[in-house]
Structure formats: structure tokens, C-alpha cells
Amino acid sequence: MLGFATFLLLLAAGDPPPSSERPNILLIVSDDAGWADFGFHGGPAELTPRLDALAAEGVVCEQAYVSASVCCPSRAGLMTGRYQQRFGHEFNGPGSPEPGFTPEQMGLSRAESTLGELLKARGYRTAAMGKWHLGSQPGLRPLERGFDHWFGFLGGSRSYFATPEAPALRQLQNDEARVPEDQIAYLTDTLADHAAEWIAAQAADEGQQPWFLYLAFNAPHTPMHALEQDLQRFAAIENLRRRKYAAMLFAMDRGIGRILDTLEQSGQASRTLVVFLNDNGGATNNGSDNGAWRGRKGSKWEGGLRVPLVLRWPGQLPAGKRHAAVISSLDLAPSLLAVAGPVLDPDAQRADPAGPFDGTSQWEAWRSDASAAPPRQLYWRRGVAAAYRDGPWKLVRVDTLPPQLMHLERAPQEFEDFAAEEPERVRRMLRALVRWEAELAPPRWTEGPRWAKNQLRKHQPEVDTREEEEEFP
Known part of the structure; x- marks a missing residue:
């Protein structure tokens, strides 16, 4: 008999798309990028050519929102499919505990189920890479939250270049081991290269176990660090901060291109659902451009909450579709679980969400040609x-x-x-x-x-x- 939580999950998920196999899932998140800085939103074509190509091959959600306009709570909502305020994750941080809480609770609540835990219970091999920002205490780190592999840093930002004296929250880790700083030539490239290598390694087991990779770039979040070769590419931009931003965004796009090429070369592209979104609106301090939208990161105006969202799954989602209906980042968890299949590990402790999802599966809307949608x-x-x-x-x-x-x-x-x-x-x-x-x-x-x-x-x-x-x- 289905448990009540499982029943609610299936109700929220809706009908998955017809497919003979479960897809691999690649979820890519950028950090503090401007809505209008992407070519598929009318931005400069030279900044994001690979993401623009991805958009042309999939669905662009033109009214996509995150559940918070700052990094940490936005990621908590994305990772759970639930309003993060339901479990006390309202503010950026994590910071000092409020009365009644302890330092060990400063992060994503252990009572909540993460996408890593939910998909692992459904037979997925899982990995998290890049910026975590969901807690650094024991019990709150990626390897303890449903991810089989971890390559990234626990805090909210760090230098893009080698920093021998980097504090603990900004140290790059490979599972439990610290990555020597002299192996970090440029962090965006380091993350993209590791992701590509990990994806290539999964190809040998492609027919047996699907995978889920959560790749959270810290680009183009501050500090404003760019490679000289990329700065030269945008030498015509007079404002230095904007030039650095353009170089950083381009470097991330180039890294995503290498990852997409790896999917093609390893024969996994047709079996992989790729999702790209930004964590909040463009920031006040990095030279980003939110276009016509009022507001910036941290505000309740559209410029703080509306983000780029692109999905590609060849043969399952239409190519070149502009989806005008309102979408929330909270919809991604139930949407991903709708295609992940049933729970395969009956002993999994985190097979279901901690409570009903606040988002709903959007597969039918993404596949449909209908433009009308009920009010959100x-x-x-x-x-x-x-x-x-x-x-x-x-x-x-x-x-x-x-x-x-x-x-x-x-x-x-x-x-x-x-x-x-x-x-x-x-x-x-x-x-x-x-x-x-x-x-x-x-x-x-x-x-x-x-x-x-x-x-x-x-x-x-x-x-x-x-x-x-x-x-x-």
C-alpha cells in the first residue's frame, strides 16, 4: 500500500512523458546572472552562444521565478520543491542561530528531503558540484544529503583563482579530501572539466543506472575574477566591471559547452534531460543586466525574482518552444521525480518529500502547444x-x-x-x-x-x- 507521502508525491507529479527509459538529469545553476544577459532573452549573442544553442533545442520558460531573490534560500527551495520558509530557511546565510536553535541546525533542515536523496532512492547515481551554500555542519554537507560524489565548496562564494590560505568554507573539496589550490587554474573551468570527466565516466554504466548531476557554478557571482584571454575578447566594453562580468559569463558558457559536447561524444545526449536556470536576479555589484525588469537581487520586484530557465530533452520536449506560462523553481522537483520512476530502495529514509510539494509537475505544459494556463x-x-x-x-x-x-x-x-x-x-x-x-x-x-x-x-x-x-x- 502506498504511504500518504508517496500518494501526495504522485498526485503532484502528474503524468510523466512517454519514455522507455528514465533520463539522466543534468541540473545547471548559474549565480547572480542578469535576466537580459542571455542571447535567448535578447542579450548580446557573444556572451552565451552555447546556452543560446541549448535554448534553440529545447524549451525557454519566459516567466520563470525562484522562491527567493538571494542565493541560500533560493537553493533550499530548488533542492526540496517546498517553500523554504516552511522549515525555517528564510534568510541568506546560514547565520547565527535564533533562540531555540543550535549551530548544528544552520543549514537545510535534516527533516527535509533533497533532490539528491529523492533521486537516489529511485536508483540514480548522484553528484553535486560547485557552490553548496546549504550548510557546512556535520549532517548538512552534500555527501550526507543524498549525493554519492561531491566536488565543490561549502560556502557562498570564493576566489576563482588559487588561494593558498582559503578558509574552510571556501576550500575546494573532492569528496572528503581538499583539492590543492595549485590545481585551480580558474574555478569555472575546474568545475566544468570535473563535471565533463564525471559524465564521461558514467557512459560505461549508461544502460544500468541513470545519473543526476547538480552543477552549481559560482559564476558570475563576485569576486569579479576573469581570465585575461576572456577580458581581451570583450575589450570593447568600456566599463571594467561590466567587461569582467561578460568575461565571467562567457567562461561559464564555454564550460557548459564542453559538458554538452561530452554528452554528445559519449552517446548520452538523447537520454539526458538538461535543465539550466539562475538562482536569483542579477546582483547590484557585478555588472549584470536585468533588462526591462525593475529591481535587482534581494528585491521582490521582477528583476530580483524572474530568472532564465531552459530545458532540453531530445524527443521528449519540443525544440524552440517559448513557454509563456508562469513557472516556479519549486516545480522542478516534482517534475524531475515524475520522470525518475518509482522508488527502488524500499529502505531509503528519504524516498518522499517531508511534506507536500509546493510546486507541481509541468511536463504536460512544457510538451503542449497550448498557451493558456490556469492562474498561478x-x-x-x-x-x-x-x-x-x-x-x-x-x-x-x-x-x-x-x-x-x-x-x-x-x-x-x-x-x-x-x-x-x-x-x-x-x-x-x-x-x-x-x-x-x-x-x-x-x-x-x-x-x-x-x-x-x-x-x-x-x-x-x-x-x-x-x-x-x-x-x-
């Missing part, structure tokens, strides 16, 4: 700032400010406030937001007054230029 309700909160999207309407609620009501079809750039025209809608949406908040757990840590103050400032109605946005990280 999405929620966000990080301390003093929260937001709620209901269809085209989006309410932004910030402490000390009146509620602001946006309409993402009439005024998608979010410079027109409809709150005065729609007072009853504002009240109704505020009530819905409060009902959602009643379901959440107390934060295990917070970020401190500086970041709360910045959130208050960046959501002021008069902060409406790029220059002003960049004043408040």
Missing part, C-alpha cells in the same frame, strides 16, 4: 519584505510602506501602482499572504539590521533607476 499563486518572504502573485496581479508588502499592487500585464516594469484603484483586491491579497505566513516555521537564523534596512530602501517607490538600485545590495 506564488508567495515570497524574507524578513521585512514579502510578495504574493495571483495571476497577473502582484502585491508587494514591505514594513513601514503602504502595500504596492502591480499588474504584470498592463505595466510589467512595475512602475505603476494600482493599489489606490483596487483597495478590495489589496485587502484580499493581504489576507491570502497572511494565511500563507501562518503555515511557516520560525526562521532558524536572520541576516541582521543592515540587510533589513537595504530591503526597506530598495522597495521605496522613488528608487526607480539602475543607479539607485545599485546603492542597496
